[in-house]
Amino acid sequence: MTTDAKVGVQSGTWQVHAIKYADRNARTRADSFLFDDNHDAPHAMDYFMWLLRDGDRVILVDTGYDHAEAKRRGRPIRLDPGEALAPFGLTPEQITEVIVTHLHYDHAGGLALFPNAHLHMQEAEMAFATGPCMCHDVLRDPFTAGHVCEAVMRLYGGKLTFHKGDSQLADGLSLHCIGGHSRGLQCVRVKTEAGWMVLASDAAHYYENVLSRKPFPIVVDLQDMMQGFERLTSLASRPELIIPGHDPLVCTIFPQDLAPHIRRLDVGPKTNALATISSEFGK
Template identity: 65%
Template sequence: MNWEVYALKYADRNSRTRKDSFIFDDNHDQPHEMDYFIWVLKSGDQVILVDTGYDEAEARRRDRPIIREPAAALGGIGLKPEDITTLIVTHLHYDHAGGLSQFPNATIHLQAAEMAYATGPCMCHDTLRMPFSADHVCEAVKRVYSGRVVFHDGDGEVAEGVTVHCIGGHSRGLQAVRVRTTSGWLCLASDAAHYYENVFARKPFPIVVDLQNMLEGFDRIQALASHRSLLIPGHDPLVMNLFERAGPDYAVRLDRGPAREFTL
């Protein structure tokens, strides 16, 4: 079974510099933009959502405006939030799990290590807690109590041709998603690589719980993809330029590979 894969952009932050993206870099003061995405997998009648983004309430709370509600962005490819019954949450940071409540019919696929991390002693530290919001984590806990969380411990299968793989590094239970497509195996790295440059130039991202896991994860996510052009970083604006548009101007299709020459 092969899958179509779509990236839907819902926000950007253009006031960042390279020091916000790379621990080791010689040009820390140069501007460095960031895009925010959710991802959709489609095969026949089957649909899987990867991450939820964050909503207007969280945007106001963090003073990080969004362009469009991620749940509403699904309409651009003919979907509604109620259509989503399978949801892969790569990790519980606010920008990846901040819209869980908008998908009431979804069963969540999550690494057990991520739930333990987001609800455990590490959250006593302000620095480690910063990317999480208690309401989002509590929503994930409620799904556990309603029997709608499937926990994975390392590698796991979500559907035929869709697997998850615990990478860690950026968050303790961060998972990447491997998807079979007509172009080969595609890897949605999520925040295992925010940018192409993180992984291909081996420049770690500054928000990190385990630097060794992050660095070893760069090798793992490259191995999960059939070709480096099928490794999709979680926040790189280049994604919107490299891949072909799919309907609205905020959606691109990933499974056919880049529409423009890939030179990274």
């Protein structure tokens, strides 16, 4: 953290924290990769939000999902997303900006928990989630109508900014539309002490998706997903600074900070991170 950040002055270099609020172990590699030879092997998934801080400016990236959604989908959460912010000394009401990477339930399912937040979203995502593609069950399944309606309510309340493609949100912070997994999926590029970091969200669920160019099975446009892997690589200073949306390895290669469910990302990963990541491929 820079001196400017400590005294509340924005520096353009951000603190970045990964906040784990849930996990799911009853999965296989077939749930994570198309065309995988080891498809029956177990493959766990973690669920994250991310907190960005530069001086007095605090931005939450995604919101997780709440206990009601957990019960509805049979996917329990370990922590309420609002309560998960407590180690930062923050309440949900104090969050005034949320970057919504996309509107799937596990990324936008907690929007209602942050009533004062102004949202940043790709216009393509809103069009997708409210358009004719939602007539198809398989495309609609990762969305929940109430979460989409909450985003629409923010729009009508003047608390939503649409972005189209690449957009500079602040010094050292930009948004980039990737698509693939969802039509308007965006990643977040952040300047950190360790270099340019990319919060991939679901543009890469796992390191293996992006580093081995292996697509995730829930996909709207496979070409966009594959090109997205190239884009993530070009945006990050080095491969280990691409932060996948659901990889348990994030909790292995980055140091714990403030609480067991929080990892500090902006200081960079531990030594030999790429070797650790690669050793997990194919297990």
